[in-house]
Amino acid sequence: MTFRFCYRGRRGAAAAALLGVALLAAPAQAQKYRTAAGIRLGKNNYGLTVQQKIFEKTTLEGLGLVGTREVSATVLAERHFGILGPSLNYYFGAGGHLGRHKDTGTFGGLDALAGIEYKVAFVPFVLSLDFKPTVEFNSDDWARFPTAFSVRYIFIKDKKDGVLNGLFGGDKDRSKSKSKSKSKTKDQPRRGLFDW
Structure with missing residues (x-):
């Protein structure tokens, strides 16, 4: 088993800038929806994303991702914070994933998440960009640092x-x-x- 450290230069810098903006922003009312689902697009994988609000500023997110040689499912708990009202938020989260790789078999891992999302005005869509570092078990990579863009349709609005x-x-x-x-x-x- 070999260990590789995967780092994407520009993506890492963008994620660090995103984290800096998030830490400087004052907490406010979070998101404007209860249930949203859509697509998630990353460099090496794509898939489906579903978010469900469970507390005032907390959501559960499920991801079903497909890569060139693997499939995986992830569950994340996320805490949302408003930047400029409820339309623009940043969020942090953690969770875990399980998957199957064509060459190495079953793998799993722990996930962290930092992202920013925007509820588009006058239409029921949410756009988000996130950085999701993972620690891998039973995989060729011991850690991954992917970023992804998501578009979700709001099925149930918040009051x-x-x-x-x-x-x-x-x-x-x-x-x-x-x-x-x-x-x-x-x-x-x-x-x-x-x-x-």
């Missing part, structure tokens, strides 16, 4: 909390929440400038 929500309905819900918040503020004692 709307936007500025235009009242324009197309939902005024009753908004007025109920406003009346509840007003009644709560009347019951609280008044605080001075220096009372914390």
Whole structure:
């Protein structure tokens, strides 16, 4: 068994820049969808991707990938953070994969993930670019550092909390929440400038 270190110069630099931008951004409301599925395109493989929101800022993603001599399935848990509102997010995640290579047989590994995604305005599509380093077991490569681009169609949207929500309905819900918040503020004692 030989060990190889696969590194793609430009891709590694792009992933490092993506990570730097992600760390500088302030956390905000995350993604605008619950369920999305589509295609994932990388240099050496392609396949299907499905994301399902399970908590407020957490999704599970399943990947089914096909390469020139292998097939694999990956499950990842991801945490999303807003950059400029809910349309532009960065995310981190981790998981694992299993697969089969034509020459070496069954393999597996552990995955990490860092990416950025954009919900396209006025259409139900999400575009994402990610960096997914892996540690491999029972494979010729001991580690891989692929990047990929994904296009997903949004099947189930997240509920709307936007500025235009009242324009197309939902005024009753908004007025109920406003009346509840007003009644709560009347019951609280008044605080001075220096009372914390």
